[in-house]
Amino acid sequence: MRFIVDENAGPTLAAWLRNNGHDVFSIYEQARGLDDIEVIEKAFKENRILITSDKDFGEIIFREHRRHRGVILIRLDDERNKNKVAAIERVLQNYANRLVNHFTVVTETKIRITGFPPE
Numbered sequence: 322m323r324f325i326v327d328e329n330a331g332p333t334l335a336a337w338l339r340n341n342g343h344d345v346f347s348i349y350e351q352a353r354g355l356d357d358i359e360v361i362e363k364a365f366k367e368n369r370i371l372i373t374s375d376k377d378f379g380e381i382i383f384r385e386h387r388r389h390r391g392v393i394l395i396r397l398d399d400e401r402n403k404n405k406v407a408a409i410e411r412v413l414q415n416y417a418n419r420l421v422n423h424f425t426v427v428t429e430t431k432i433r434i435t436g437f438p439p440e
Contacts, residue, residue, distance in 0.1 A: 322417065325364040327373035328353060330395060333402035334372065334409060341413075344369075361387050370420055372409065374400065382424055393425045404429070 323344045326335040335347035346369060348355055355363070357377050364371040370391035371378065378394060381387050393412060397404050408427045416425070416432060424435045 322413075322420070323367065323369040325360065325367070325369040325371050327360060327371060327375060329374040330372045330405060331402060334405050337406045338409070357381060358387075361389055361392075365389055374405075379424070389422070389424075391420045391423055391425070393420065393427060396426055396428050398429060 324338055325346045326338065326348065328349045332347055332349050335345045335350065338345045346352075346363075346367065348360060352363075357375065358381070360373075361371060361378065361381055363369075365388050368390050370393060371389065372393045372395065374395045374397075376394065376396075378392055382389055382392060393409070395405055395408055397408060408429070412420070412425060412427050412432055416434060419425075419434050422436070426433045
């Protein structure tokens with residue numbers, strides 16, 4: 322799969338995804354400082370699912386109706402790298418086929434996937 326990993330999700334998660342065969346663009350490593358609109362536009366243009374911990378992307382997607390290829394919002398109480406990796410691993414193992422064009426929220430105990438009607 323193709324992902325763009327936001328700065329707040331971190332380089333450890335990006336490295337884990339790469340090590341598991343995914344095509345990853347890391348904002349932290351490759352384009353630090355991009356604003357949220359630039360990140361979501363880059364993800365859309367490059368056909369990448371965005372992985373982030375930034376709740377602002379919910380606002381951008383749902384209120385501003387920005388186009389996207391999929392967003393995974395990580396909402397963990399304990400945001401240590403190992404917990405982020407475990408959360409994304411759980412999402413990919415169980416829901417990889419449902420991530421494209423959906424907004425997914427993952428917590429320690431739940432995964433919620435919201436779809437959008439076709440444009």
